Amino acid sequence: AQSVSQHNHHVILSEAASLELGCNYSYGGTVNLFWYVQYPGQHLQLLLKYFSGDPLVKGIKGFEAEFIKSKFSFNLRKPSVQWSDTAEYFCAVKNNQGGKLIFGQGTELSVKP
Amino acid sequence: DGGITQSPKYLFRKEGQNVTLSCEQNLNHDAMYWYRQDPGQGLRLIYYSQIVNDFQKGDIAEGYSVSREKKESFPLTVTSAQKNPTAFYLCASSDHPGLAGGPVRTGELFFGEGSRLTVL
Numbered sequence: 001a002q003s004v005s006q007h008n009h010h011v012i013l014s015e016a017a018s019l020e021l022g023c024n025y026s027y028g029g030t031v032n033l034f035w036y037v038q039y040p041g042q043h044l045q046l047l048l049k050y051f052s053g054d055p056l057v058k059g060i061k062g063f064e065a066e067f068i069k070s071k072f073s074f075n076l077r078k079p080s081v082q083w084s085d086t087a088e089y090f091c092a093v094k095n096n097q098g099g100k101l102i103f104g105q106g107t108e109l110s111v112k113p
Numbered sequence: 114d115g116g117i118t119q120s121p122k123y124l125f126r127k128e129g130q131n132v133t134l135s136c137e138q139n140l141n142h143d144a145m146y147w148y149r150q151d152p153g154q155g156l157r158l159i160y161y162s163q164i165v166n167d168f169q170k171g172d173i174a175e176g177y178s179v180s181r182e183k184k185e186s187f188p189l190t191v192t193s194a195q196k197n198p199t200a201f202y203l204c205a206s207s208d209h210p211g212l213a214g215g216p217v218r219t220g221e222l223f224f225g226e227g228s229r230l231t232v233l
Contacts, residue, residue, distance in 0.1 A: 009153065034221065044203065044224040090155060092222075100171060101146065101207075101222055105155040 002027040004093050006104035013081050014112050021076040021107050023065075023091030033074040034092040034101070035065055044090070050074065061085070083113045116140065119204050119225035126191075126198075126232050134189045134228045136204035143208060145187035146222065149173065150201040159202075162187055191230060202228045 007022040025031065035047040048059025055067040065076045074091060091104040117138045126132045138145065144163045148156040148171075158171030162181040176195025181187055187206075191198045205222040 006155075036222075036224075043226045044205075044222075046221055049221055092156075100158050100161050100169075101205075102158065103148070103156040105153065 002093065002095065002102050004091055004102050004104040006091055006107050008107045009105065010108045012110045012112065015083055016080050019078040019081045021089055023074045023076065023104055025072050025093040027093060027095055029095055032094045033067060035059065035076050036090045036092060037087050039087045081111050083111050085109060086111045117204060117206055117223055117225035119228050121228060122226065124228060124230045126230065128232055129193045131190055131192050132230065134191070134202055136187045136189065136225060137185055138206040139185060140206055140223060142206035144206060145181065146205045147179065147187070147189045148203045148205065150203055156203065159189065198230055199232045200230060202230060
């Protein structure tokens, strides 16, 4: 069965530190990949997505993610985090025949000012 | 503005009662989804529907039921058979990447603001 794994459950960083959140998935076919963010008290919103083309994807607020097909990974990165990046981050995978979108367990990011 | 509307935002229910959560979208999306969010468990898929009058069970469908009689609406009923119903419920919709024509479709999900159900 298709599954998504986020290895870090809670990450604590100081402002200006670099961020990398891991995401691995198990589906063997062609996939669409997403990172969503949930700021405190707000609804889920899309950070970035990959469905084809350049495997390095740039999203909003300086985030980027790299799709490495051989590793079944789609890690999220940001060179320098800000206090306002404090949120929960979810990786999600969908096979490109449509169907269901599967989410990882989420990673809570706390950025200390 | 286009978007997804969930209601009610907060709901309390006594054990043994069924409750229905509303989800309406005006994005003209074909697919709609219900997820349950619990701390430390991420989002788990309850049911999804790729087209009107059709829906499939997700990973945790037991104790829930849905209907999709209209494209805009995908209500979720939490029945008394659901053993642990207290949770935050999220509805989402997406275009369908498998459909031909028009702009590129990626299946990006758009989420509502959620409904928090508490069983007393």
